[in-house]
Amino acid sequence: MNTPNRPPTIADVARQAGVSIATVSRVLNGSTPVVGETAERVQEAIRALKYVPRTAARVLASRRTNTIGLLLPEISDAFFSPMLRGIEAAAREAGFDLLIHVTGEPSSASRAHPPLGEHNTDGLLIFTDSLEADEIERLHMLGLPLVLMHQSVAGYEIPTITIENKDGAFRIVDHLIKVHGRRRIVYLRGPERHEDSLWRERGYCEALEANGLPVDEELIRVGAFDRQTAEAAVGEMIARGVDFDAVFSGDDESALGVFTALQAAGRRIPDDVAVVGFDDVPFAPFLAPALTTVRAPIEQVGREAVRQLVRLIRGEQAEALTLLPTEVIVRNSCGCK
Amino acid sequence: MNTPNRPPTIADVARQAGVSIATVSRVLNGSTPVVGETAERVQEAIRALKYVPRTAARVLASRRTNTIGLLLPEISDAFFSPMLRGIEAAAREAGFDLLIHVTGEPSSASRAHPPLGEHNTDGLLIFTDSLEADEIERLHMLGLPLVLMHQSVAGYEIPTITIENKDGAFRIVDHLIKVHGRRRIVYLRGPERHEDSLWRERGYCEALEANGLPVDEELIRVGAFDRQTAEAAVGEMIARGVDFDAVFSGDDESALGVFTALQAAGRRIPDDVAVVGFDDVPFAPFLAPALTTVRAPIEQVGREAVRQLVRLIRGEQAEALTLLPTEVIVRNSCGCK
DNA sequence: GCGCTTTCTGAAAGCGCTTACATCATTATA
């Protein structure tokens, strides 16, 4: 804090109120009673001096940061806005500051050594694919409270918040088959090792099998939960003459790419190819046609993750696994009207 | 940091390497040369102990937080994703952590006393409508580096990053008039006192006047840059039989609400009513019809704001005003095909 | 009046680190 004008410290407040710095601290923190008249004098001095306690000093002396860290692999996908809203609001309600770090691509040094950890937070929220397993283990061994989102780990107990991926995927693919008679359904996978994606693929496969359809590897491609990757994947399938009558795009961001590729190839949605997504991000109802998708309670995932982390920080017990329900949201892109 | 297992400190590293803690600090920070063999021993001890320096101690001793604070009024609008991406990336490149706080509604206590300031950051990025003028003044008087985004203040020199609102608005309204012959154009205002909104309204009015059209107060409503508010405003105009053939929605999020209201009322876009927005958020091309809008270089605003703030933090001179250009992006909602 | 308990407050230690200043050893120069 390189300010030319030195902000007031606790010593300035103590001097003005005519008490010790211990008393000022007590008034600030309510940790020990202070008689009314003394407390009044202290409050008045705080007001007059516009005193704001220095966070670093508090953290160092109390050994608590009052900060929650959040690690994300990226931030631009429309999926993250509602989740951030949920996390930010819940952290604030619980009296914690939120420090967000985006680790970036898989090769990024941040994944092995992120600038968030036991040194500057009371606990970490870790979104899937944002931190290496070794570092998760190190932090867990140190006893730093951790909560995983959309990811689980084997071998040790870290609370996990996730959603009903498989069930949601099963039901939306079942809808395509049963209600719209689709038989050649593409699945666009998410990023490699992305746990949500693995479960969604399993739901997709189970829906096919439950309806007596074979799982055709030619219909399973990589969309990486990314608009451009999905667009390229579908574009390539079309160019190679692969026969399909529906696309389950893995997430809504990919669905945008699917729309683009189909429209570029003159395929009508949903007449020629039905398209369904996953997540129900804010723009989904406004697409042309309005996207049929699985609603993931994204904001709720964020809120619940903070709740569990705060319990851990306070030394309470947290739920090992919190599974939030998904829901098929039928709009127009599947063929319903 | 309530860990049952105490993480290693600099003293542990010093003991293991057989040097003083000052030498360890020097190796860590490269502030003073340390001979190769000694430095090697220190690095090895750091690795073996998996030592991570405690941020609070560094901040307190060095009087620098290496943290940039960002204040936003909200976070769920699609506008903020690209901006966060720009800010986050630029902060990381400059070696700063980013601490984000969302102040919430106008009545929120956070606006007067946010949990970000001189006590825990080296500088603040302040997005318009996120912090009260009194607090901006207090922080400025303390000498805390500040950069404003999409907002300016009179009376003292705080660097400002903003975009060509008026010019962009003028050109898109001009396009509606000149190319599509629209004569009854609605403007949906942003939140009260929102500077971008004021300039956009001015551009709107000037375009009308430049084309010999009167400014009709009945056509100026409040959309508050919010989907539901915009939907309600347009719905009310329709219910009251107000005649209009175009809507300039103020921002893209509001355009979603305009679309909804028009479609609910059986008005065809753009045949009956043309709709144009502002910002060119990621979903704009995918709407039905694809939204004609003014592209604001959102991510670049974020990047540039960090650049200027970092200059201030380093004691360098920053630009007083940075005005980034906007560009009309013609798609289909205005009537072009 | 005496002894014990409770309440309130101040002094002091210390959280983990940075860095100024002092010291020592080595090298270069006169």
Add this chain to the structure above:
DNA sequence: TATAATGATGTAAGCGCTTTCAGAAAGCGC
């Protein structure tokens, strides 16, 4: 050979706060 300069390292102070422990005063019961 003596002196000065340079480089590397250690000691100690202190950043701003929290909290433990000690002491004083007041109140209560016998």
